[in-house]
């Protein structure tokens with residue numbers, strides 16, 4: 001049974017990946033329906049730290065770095081669009097990041113990274129402890145040097161996750177919540193829509209799979225989707241004094257993200273525990289220890305809340321974007337891994353271009369599903 005007649009483009013999942021594609025298509029006048037099995041924002045997007053940090057996150061000048069830098073440049077425009085449509089601010093900031101070099105090897109690594117990043121036109125420098133403390137007065141005194149990345153930034157992902165749903169509605173796209181796609185509806189060599197958990201079906205000219213870590217659970221996809229959940233836990237602390245300072249991180253993946261309301265997020269673990277979204281005492285202890293090793297006053301911080309989310313991770317950590325080479329009308333916007341908030345604006349452009357025109361100026365080929373065949 002089809003409900004309400006065919007739609008032009010049907011997007012499965014209203015996290016940042018699906019919502020950004022919906023906004024992009026709606027801005028081009030394409031009728032869009034977005035489906036989420038839950039309330040939007042309850043996936044990885046709402047659990048995220050919201051850092052927009054391609055320089056910190058990518059270890060080499062490969063495709064993820066270039067994609068991330070280009071996407072970071074789109075963020076101010078993307079945030080404005082969401083803010084106007086949703087009617088509330090997203091807390092976008094670009095006030096830089098300090099990374100602790102705890103050993104000579106880490107400083108060496110940071111210098112090497114800055115070399116290739118400068119060749120890509122990006123700024124950054126190694127600071128002495130005294131220089132770094134001019135940027136952030138409470139840094140741990142035992143850290144021998146810091147890497148300063150002035151262009152890194154963040155968006156408040158908890159606000160973003162909710163605002164995206166409002167923005168999708170405001171854009172004229174249709175958002176159907178608490179509706180789960182269980183399997184793809186295929187006819188011959190093309191996609192025909194999706195079957196839903198309530199036994200109904202939605203017919204569409206094109207389907208975009210943007211279901212995050214749960215994407216491979218949709219049945220009857222023509223290809224095995226190599227996406228798996230990787231759990232990340234986060235603590236929200238209230239520091240003894242509010243922190244107007246920038247992001248702080250170390251080389252082991254512990255990071256501190258100050259929010260406008262005076263709280264501070266501490267992230268994050270990388271755990272292979274399947275679809276378990278629970279938090280653990282071990283995770284809490286590890287994050288609290290990492291936080292205090294960067295900013296000693298955080299030993300006195302009060303724990304406000306903690307949560308976990310599931311990153312949609314691929315074997316090579318790169319996203320999966322664009323058409324399925326085996327089935328006409330089926331497209332992907334998934335596998336965004338650790339950097340989905342960062343990647344979403346540029347990924348949405350690429351996915352929309354490929355869906356509407358079969359071509360895009362975005363360098364998306366490294367992200368095609370075909371790389372796994």
Ligand SMILES: Cc1cc2nc3c(=O)[nH]c(=O)nc-3n(C[C@H](O)[C@H](O)[C@H](O)COP(=O)(O)OP(=O)(O)OC[C@H]3O[C@@H](n4cnc5c(N)ncnc54)[C@H](O)[C@@H]3O)c2cc1C
Nearest residue numbers: 013015017037043044045051181212232309339340341342
């Ligand atoms: C702890 C943590 C910290 C992070 N920090 C950062 C960061 O600082 N910067 C950054 O860029 N990225 C970060 N990430 C990664 C980022 O959050 C993800 O890459 C991104 O949110 C993925 O977005 P998504 O839309 O693909 O998935 P999700 O946000 O998980 O959305 C998927 C949506 O699909 C829906 N869905 C699933 N299956 C179905 C179905 N069958 N039918 C209908 N709907 C379905 C779900 O309900 C969900 O709403 C972090 C992630 C975690 C967990």
